[in-house]
Amino acid sequence: MQSVCLQWDTVLRGGLVALLLVASATAAPAQAQDAPPPAVGVATAALRDMTPSVRYTGRAEAVDRVELRARVEGFLEHRLFEEGGEVAAGDLLFLIEKAPYEAILATRQAQVKVAAADVETAAAQLARGEQLLRGNNIPAAEVDERRARLLLDQAKVAEAEAAVRSTEIELSYTEIRAPISGRISRSAFSVGAVIGPGSGTLATIVSEDPIYVNFPVSQAVLTRMRQDTQARGGAEDVVVRAELPTGDVYPHPGTIAFAEVEVQPGTDTLPIRARFPNPDRLLTPGQFLGVAVELGEPSPKLMIPLAALLVDQAGTYVLVVGDDDVVEQRRVRLLERAGEGGETIVADGLQAGERVIVEGIQKVRPGQKVAPSAVAEGPAS
Known part of the structure; x- marks a missing residue:
């Protein structure tokens, strides 16, 4: 009797589990159907x-690029700019030790004074000789000699003054200033180094606004560009757009600034240069960019x-x-x-x-x- 009861209990439990499984399976699709759409x-x-536009790959180029070099030799006393920062035309960038050139300048200024004193002496001697010559108290040859000495001393004054100007120029070269506005590279030399004309480039400045973008166009596109240029009135009316490496379209349109005079025989293309405003410095010299030249009229x-x-x-x-x-x-x-x-x-x-x-x-x-x-x-x- 106990065995029968155990078997019946097992059957009941199994049936209950089966019912639960069926109920769960039935509820799952219903819940899926009730889920909101994504x-x-x-x-x-x-x-x-x-x-309509034609697309190319171009490369940005600075309108102006200057390599700074030392024009006189000496110790580099100061570097007065932040590497990678912006500088303005006329800013003092490097300062070479001035003292040796100031000493040379003082010496040559003194030489001018000595030469000027010699001129005064020679002029007085010539005047006295001419007076004596009128009374036949001195040979004419001696007067000629005094006149020649005066001319020689005057030439020495001119020579000394030229030496002063040359030294003043050399002294001015101890100050290396920015000839253009733009962004400056790192310095190739540290303070304390001896630099001179043979030292090579100290730093490089590149202008950034405006900026050029160079790209080649095919002869077919060149013909279309020229036709479009004639229709619009000039190359400055042909719109060029750039695409940044991020994929974003550069917000400032450019214009055609220059076209090479000959087609390149190896590529059958003509180099074109476009000029873009770059007030936000988004374009960097050397950067590769997408370029689109707009040709024709707008259409939907x-x-x-x-x-x-x-x-x-x-x-x-x-x-x-x-x-x-x-x-x-x-x-x-x-x-x-x-x-x-x-x-x-x-x-x-x-x-x-x-x-x-x-x-x-x-x-x-x-x-x-x-x-x-x-x-x-x-x-x-």
């Missing part, structure tokens, strides 16, 4: 007026944020949120990147007004219902 941020594909282009783009083995696609808030995968063909807000031009695959997911992409899949909310739009046209 929240995503969407942007609306919009038409904006964009000017379909724009979406770069954040909406996804890539797989089949190509580029976006996730579109339909009117029923259901996600759809959509293949797109891109024209080019443009705009200050990190946008791209869509050539095919989307229509104006359609919503694309830009935030929360990793949480959703095609066919899933979502809770969309608009994010900040790109720049207005």
Whole structure:
């Protein structure tokens, strides 16, 4: 009897466990169905007026670049700038020991006075000789000799004065000043070092505002640029835009400043130089940049944020949120990147007004219902 009761108890427990498992399995889909749709941020594909452009890779170059060198020899007494900082034209940067040149200057100034005294003596002797000559009390040859001595002493004064000016120039060279405004490099020499004309570059100054960006263009684009230049009235009216290494569009447009006179035979391209204002010092000499030359007139282009783009083995696609808030995968063909807000031009695959997911992409899949909310739009046209 006890054995039968134990068996019946086991059956009851097993049945209870089975019922609990069935109930749990039944509740799971119900809970999944009750879960709210994931929240995503969407942007609306919009038409904006964009000017056609041709893109290149360019390199920034300083408008002015100066290598500072010592013009006299001596101990470097002071370095009066912050390495890597900005300096203004005329700022005192290096100071070479002045004392030796001041001593030489004092000596040569004294030599001028000695030579001037000799001139006074020679002039007095010549005047006395001419007076004696009128009374035939002195040979004419001696008077000629006194006149020649005066001329010689006058020449010595001129020579001494020239030596003073030369020493004054050398003394001024002990002060090395900035010939241009710009950013200065590190110093190649420490205070206390002996420097001179053979020491090489002490430091380099590069101007930063404005700044050049050099890039090559093909002959076909060159022809279009010239046609556009004639239509607009001048090369200064052709707009050039730069893209920073971060991918952001540089906020200040540039203009064509110079075009080489001959096509490079090895590359079949023509070097072009654009000038950009650089008040915020975002562009640095030597920096590589994207360059876009705007050609033609603005026309409407379909724009979406770069954040909406996804890539797989089949190509580029976006996730579109339909009117029923259901996600759809959509293949797109891109024209080019443009705009200050990190946008791209869509050539095919989307229509104006359609919503694309830009935030929360990793949480959703095609066919899933979502809770969309608009994010900040790109720049207005």
